[in-house]
Amino acid sequence: xxxxxxxxxxxxxxxxxxxxxxxxxxxxxxxxxxxxxxxxxxxxxxxxxxxxxxxxxxxxxxxxxxxxxxxxxxxxxxxxxxxxxxxxxxxxxxxxxxxxxxxxxxxxxxxxxxxxxxxxxxxxxxxxxxxxxxxxxxxxxxxxxxxxxxxxxxxxxxxxxxxxxxxxxxxxxxxxxxxxxxxxxxxxxxxxxxxxxxxxxxxxxxxxxxxxxxxxxxxxxxxxxxxxxxxxxxxxxxxxxxxxxxxxxxxxxxxxxxxxxxxxxxxxxxxxxxxxxxxxxxxxxxxxxxxxxxxxxxxxxxxxxxxxxxxxxxxxxxxxxxxxxxxxxxxxxxxxxxxxxxxxxxxxxxxxxxxxxxxxxxxxxxxxxxxxxxxxxxxxxxxxxxxxxxxxxxxxxxxxxxxxxxxxxxxxxxxxxxxxxxxxxxx
Amino acid sequence: xxxxxxxxxxxxxxxxxxxxxxxxxxxxxxxxxxxxxxxxxxxxxxxxxxxxxxxxxxxxxxxxxxxxxxxxxxxxxxxxxxxxxxxxxxxxxxxxxxxxxxxxxxxxxxxxxxxxxxxxxxxxxxxxxxxxxxxxxxxxxxxxxxxxxxxxxxxxxxxxxxxxxxxxxxxxxxxxxxxxxxxxxxxxxxxxxxxxxxxxxxxxxxxxxxxxxxxxxxxxxxxxxxxxxxxxxxxxxxxxxxxxxxxxxxxxxxxxxxxxxxxxxxxxxxxxxxxxxxxx
Numbered sequence: 001x002x003x004x005x006x007x008x009x010x011x012x013x014x015x016x017x018x019x020x021x022x023x024x025x026x027x028x029x030x031x032x033x034x035x036x037x038x039x040x041x042x043x044x045x046x047x048x049x050x051x052x053x054x055x056x057x058x059x060x061x062x063x064x065x066x067x068x069x070x071x072x073x074x075x076x077x078x079x080x081x082x083x084x085x086x087x088x089x090x091x092x093x094x095x096x097x098x099x100x101x102x103x104x105x106x107x108x109x110x111x112x113x114x115x116x117x118x119x120x121x122x123x124x125x126x127x128x129x130x131x132x133x134x135x136x137x138x139x140x141x142x143x144x145x146x147x148x149x150x151x152x153x154x155x156x157x158x159x160x161x162x163x164x165x166x167x168x169x170x171x172x173x174x175x176x177x178x179x180x181x182x183x184x185x186x187x188x189x190x191x192x193x194x195x196x197x198x199x200x201x202x203x204x205x206x207x208x209x210x211x212x213x214x215x216x217x218x219x220x221x222x223x224x225x226x227x228x229x230x231x232x233x234x235x236x237x238x239x240x241x242x243x244x245x246x247x248x249x250x251x252x253x254x255x256x257x258x259x260x261x262x263x264x265x266x267x268x269x270x271x272x273x274x275x276x277x278x279x280x281x282x283x284x285x286x287x288x289x290x291x292x293x294x295x296x297x298x299x300x301x302x303x304x305x306x307x308x309x310x311x312x313x314x315x316x317x318x319x320x321x322x323x324x325x326x327x328x329x330x331x332x333x334x335x336x337x338x339x340x341x342x343x344x345x346x347x348x349x350x351x352x353x354x355x356x357x358x359x360x361x362x363x364x365x366x367x368x369x370x371x372x373x374x375x376x377x378x379x380x381x382x383x384x385x386x387x388x389x390x391x392x393x394x395x396x397x398x399x400x401x402x403x404x405x406x407x408x409x410x411x412x413x414x415x416x417x418x419x420x421x422x423x424x425x426x427x
Numbered sequence: 428x429x430x431x432x433x434x435x436x437x438x439x440x441x442x443x444x445x446x447x448x449x450x451x452x453x454x455x456x457x458x459x460x461x462x463x464x465x466x467x468x469x470x471x472x473x474x475x476x477x478x479x480x481x482x483x484x485x486x487x488x489x490x491x492x493x494x495x496x497x498x499x500x501x502x503x504x505x506x507x508x509x510x511x512x513x514x515x516x517x518x519x520x521x522x523x524x525x526x527x528x529x530x531x532x533x534x535x536x537x538x539x540x541x542x543x544x545x546x547x548x549x550x551x552x553x554x555x556x557x558x559x560x561x562x563x564x565x566x567x568x569x570x571x572x573x574x575x576x577x578x579x580x581x582x583x584x585x586x587x588x589x590x591x592x593x594x595x596x597x598x599x600x601x602x603x604x605x606x607x608x609x610x611x612x613x614x615x616x617x618x619x620x621x622x623x624x625x626x627x628x629x630x631x632x633x634x635x636x637x638x639x640x641x642x643x644x645x646x647x648x649x650x651x652x653x654x655x656x657x658x659x660x661x662x663x664x665x666x667x668x669x670x671x672x673x674x675x676x677x678x679x680x681x682x683x684x685x686x687x688x689x690x691x692x693x694x695x696x697x698x699x700x701x702x703x704x705x706x707x
Contacts, residue, residue, distance in 0.1 A: 072557055073561055076558065076561050123609070124609075125530070127524075127528070128524035128527075128528035128530045128533075129530065131520040131521065131523060131524045131613075132520065132521050132525075132536070134516075134517055134520065135517035135518070135520060135521040135580050135584075136536075138576060138577040138580065139543070139577050139580055139581070141573075141577070142555070142573055142574045142576075142577030142578065143543055143551075143577050143578060143581070144543075145554070145558065146551035146554030146555050146558060147546070147551050147554070149551065149553075149554035149557070149558070150550075150551045150553065150554050153553065153554070215444075215445075215448060218441050218445065219445065221438075221441060223434070223438065224438065230445055230449070232690060233449050233452060233453065234448070234449075234452065235689075235690065235693060236452055236453075236456065236686065237452055238689070239686035239689035239690055239693075240456065240682045240685070240686050241634075241637055241656075241681065241682060241685055243638055243640050243656045243659075243660070244459075244659070244678040244681065244682050245455065247660065247663055247674065247678070248455055248458070248459045248675075248678065249455060250663075251462075251663070251671055252455060252458065259458060259475070292451070292455075300693065300696070300697050301697060304697040349545055353547045353550070355547075356638075356640055356641070359640070359641070360640065360660065380547070380550065383550065383552070384552065384641065387553050387556075388645075396553060397553060400551065403550060404546050404550065407546055408542055408545060408546070410545075411541065411542060411545040412542070
């Protein structure tokens with residue numbers, strides 16, 4: 001349609017010339033901008049050309065000569081080459097877009113921006129990018145890069161027997177996933193770990209949430225005295241660093257020397273319990289410990305919400321003849337749940353990945369015959385075990401991918417539902 | 428009369444429950460303080476109320492010829508403070524951009540952050556380990572700090588963006604009318620109003636490295652570079668029980684200052700989280 005209205009076709013010419021970055025800008029008589037594009041892109045190509053070539057060769061072949069080619073390093077260099085290529089393509093696309101836009105302006109008879117105006121435009125439109133860049137750059141290298149690496153690693157046979165520099169790592173497609181679901185030992189282990197992860201996540205989290213809300217309501221009773229001191233004590237488990245308390249508990253639950261088996265249980269007239277060697281008891285202990293660690297956070301949140309509920313609500317309900325129970329179930333609980341819902345759900349994802357408590361309490365143990373994970377290993381600690389003790393890197397990466405898919409789908413499902421995300425004006 | 432009686436019963440039951448919970452909370456904490464005062468070495472001989480309490484373990488920890496405890500303490504403080512400063516700077520930049528500007532890629536950026544905050548960055552621990560090896564950042568504090576800062580960005584950006592969204596945009600617009608530049612609006616108008624959430628992010632990013640165990644353990648090799656979490660774990664794990672009282676003393680020394688700091692700022696935590704949580 002534009003073509004019909006205009007006699008010139010600067011738009012197309014500029015776009016075509018810009019196949020060599022900068023020329024389109026020269027054509028549009030934006031000399032400085034063109035020069036910047038030209039110098040920048042040619043130096044970019046000059047500096048990275050060889051690196052990108054080698055990177056792509058490396059990531060495709062993962063090396064050809066053992067001892068000389070280090071497959072894992074080649075994989076890393078390959079990912080870096082991909083990231084750099086994407087950045088280069090983005091700049092190139094911007095160059096084409098810019099030439100096209102300014103050509104269009106000229107076709108329509110609007111003067112292209114002067115250098116001064118371009119500068120102001122750059123500052124105005126570029127400011128948010130400028131501010132995001134440092135954080136985003138870091139994010140690319142310490143978060144996104146590792147994720148890409150694991151993603152790719154899941155399709156290799158990187159393990160103890162295929163580990164550089166003495167041996168090469170190869171692409172094996174979906175073999176790791178097939179193995180996990182097909183080979184007996186892997187399948188048994190995977191489903192045992194997954195089942196316990198789910199029980200753990202729901203058991204421990206629900207317990208800590210319920211206890212936190214219950215205690216907050218209990219302490220919030222009007223005629224209860226000593227609220228301030230009680231609240232401070234209730235928050236203590238949250239205030240002390242968790243790794244310390246977990247290690248302390250691990251000492252207390254020690255079967256032979258721990259205070260629980262030696263002092264507390266005999267005091268109650270009970271026998272010692274095999275906390276560390278029987279998986280069921282370890283699991284029970286872990287859930288109790290996580291409840292101890294986790295309820296204060298919910299307690300503090302709920303207390304905050306309770307204090308913001310206006311008294312008039314309860315007074316009106318009393319006038320209408322509502323009982324204590326009715327007031328609780330139709331006023332207090334809905335308000336608390338509504339206000340803390342997003343945080344409650346992050347508690348579930350937190351426990352799903354709660355490595356510290358599992359690892360520090362009993363190292364994921366006790367060992368169980370017939371599977372290669374401990375009796376209390378959850379997915380994340382199993383990944384750690386596969387990586388650090390049995391050097392099954394490829395399998396560990398595959399499990400990581402499965403874990404990520406679970407977490408991401410739950411997260412997306414949850415955030416799609418929350419009001420805040422729908423209200424967000426996402427452009 | 429019966430009303431009064433039921434009130435009495437309700438309160439009594441409440442107090443009994445609270446007392447039980449308080450006991451369960453306090454017991455392990457008191458127990459570790461008691462253990463740290465036992466003159467003996469091992470877990471087996473330690474009592475909650477030792478017969479002849481002594482400060483021998485505290486002396487040992489402060490004796491830098493025998494123990495690395497002070498070095499670990501210093502390492503932890505250094506790492507936490509640098510992480511906090513760098514995180515607060517980069518988080519406020521990104522959160523401000525996402526909250527105030529509408530630019531191409533904003534929606535995808537926000538979505539990426541949302542997903543990233545759900546996956547703990549140690550899930551990719553193999554990658555972090557190999558990458559650190561490749562870049563020579565293994566066994567350095569810089570490497571660890573960079574990983575902490577990068578990992579803190581997604582979640583805290585969402586948190587802070589939620590808060591910044593509640594600061595009226597009319598404020599920056601009128602400042603813009605008066606000729607204030609981008610940086611000026613950021614530093615002199617929005618940031619001063621965002622102090623509560625900055626405090627929250629600062630505390631979160633200060634405490635997170637202190638509580639982290641897994642990344643520090645993977646990246647740090649040299650005992651002199653350990654953080655407290657790794658060092659104290661080694662102390663108990665090496666010969667379980669045999670150095671337990673020393674570990675207890677070390678725990679008390681780090682737990683008390685953090686708990687105090689935490690209790691002081693606890694109100695901010697709650698308000699910051701609920702504000703950011705319900706909105707963003």
